[in-house]
Amino acid sequence: MPSTDRRHDIDALRALAFALLILYHVGMYYVAAWPWHLKSAHPASWLQWPMLALNIWRMDLVFLLSGVAFALLARRAPPLRLLGRRAWRLLVPLVFGMWVVVAWQAYAEAVTRGAVAPGPGAFVLRYWAMGPWPEGAFSGSAFGITWNHLWYLPYLFAYTAAMCLLLPLWRHPAGQRLRAACCALRGWWMLLLPALPLAAYGLLLAPRFPATHDLLHDGYLHPLYFTVFAYGFLLGTDAGAWAELMRLRRRALVLALVALAAYMAARSLAPDWSEARQALRALYAWSALAAILGFGHRWLNRPWPWLAWANESVYPWYVLHQTLIVATAFMLAPLHLGPAAEPLLLLAATLLGCWLLTDGLIRRVPWLRPLFGLKFRRPATATPAPVRPAAEPIPR
Known part of the structure; x- marks a missing residue:
């Protein structure tokens, strides 16, 4: 290692x-x-x-890895300093991306839908003025401007801010005991118990709160993504939990494939079994994540x-x-x-x-x-190499 x-x-x-x-x-x-x-x-x-x-698991994986990264960063920085750094790293690209990068997506979509006339210059000026737009001109046009695929950045910042506020509780002895208990899961407990909250969200929240990606009205996605972010934070620096994930990687992969096959069969053959589908979906999501983390820890933990x-x-x-x-x-x-x-x-x-x-x-x-x-990195400037004295030995 x-x-x-x-x-x-x-x-x-x-x-x-x-x-x-x-x-x-x-x-x-x-x-x-x-x-x-x-x-x-x-x-x-x-x-x-x-x-x-x-x-089913692609964004769960991204948020889980973000939670691991947060745990590694939190070892070295106070909460407020950490939050400030993450705000700079996440919100500056979000604002720039919305106003400059994503504008061209909105233009292509609006022209294709026939909502605006071709002409990128006029569109961008109108976009920077935040409309107004015909109804349904492009995804997010009701807000005048959109973040499209950049929704991950404000969501991650919100979860980072929440976790920064919770850091004193996690560092309290009671929080440390809870964290140790979570990371002490072994065997099938590690492959099954973390899937239960995900299944509960799917059963209770998914039917009532469709995904919106607008930050304020995502009653299903927020609990789901914050939970897997917290899983990543809990796993972050615990060597024992990572060793167990690596040991369970093949078992997790088999479980993921079986759960996926059952989920697809239930979706095709038994559309009324919504509860069973949500449970299988959650089991597949977590077992796939566990397999990815386990195989990744085994084969990718080297300086490629x-x-x-x-x-x-x-x-x-x-x-x-x-x-x-x-x-x-x-x-x-x-x-x-x-x-x-x-x-x-x-x-x-x-x-x-x-x-x-x-x-x-x-x-x-x-x-x-x-x-x-x-x-931010200043351009490298060439500096002359120091001249060694003639008597100085050459390092070997």
Whole structure:
């Protein structure tokens, strides 16, 4: 096991989770019968099944990893200082992304719906003035401006703020005992008990509170995402819990596959079994997360050569990717490409655009870096190498 405090597996899983998010959002353009900002002329019904299997845990994983990262950061910083740092890291890219990056998604969507005339300059000026817009012009047009896929940032900041307020309680002896009891779960208890709150939310809250991503009216998603964020925080620095997840990784994977098969069967063959479906969904979500964490801890906790680049690229790629997907799809649609060429070109253009903008521009321009969640870094200046005295020995 690496001796450094750096959790390479968490860094790697974070990068892979956001890479999966790019594939998922490309799939949203093609999956049949699922609403999205734009839809391709080549819908695919078969995509519903893999997309559904991924959708159940994809954001849970992102929030869980964010909870682990918060636990690692909280070891070194007082709560208020930590909250200030997270506000700068999360809210500055959110504001910039809403006003500059996401505007082009809204433009493509509004033109496609026939709500506005083509002309990006006039649209952006109107967008910065926050409308007004025709009803349903684009997702979020009722608010005048939208954050679209950047909803993760205000949600994460809200959970971070809540956890900062709770840190004194967690550090109290009673909180430490509760945390130790949670991390002491072993065997099947670790694979089953954490799924119970998720099942309860699905049974009691999901039917009443559809997902909105507007921060104020998400009565189901907030308990769900804050719970998995708290799971990540509890697991954060407990070596015993991580060792157990690694030991249980194969068992968790089998349980996840069985729960997924049962969930899909119940969804197709017994649509009235809503309670059973929610329980199976929660069991599948948690067992899949446990398997991912266990396999990740076993195989990814090492300093991979690509990891330093990925760590600094993942945030700008997250901010940029959906706008590039929507804008590219908007430009490709009039070309009437086929169902194979179009998605391949869309994915390639998205990846290339993220790479060029991030490595060629964002990481190199100091004032752009904080706008995409990166630390401010002054340009490197060349300094002459010190001249060694002739008598100084050369280090070997």
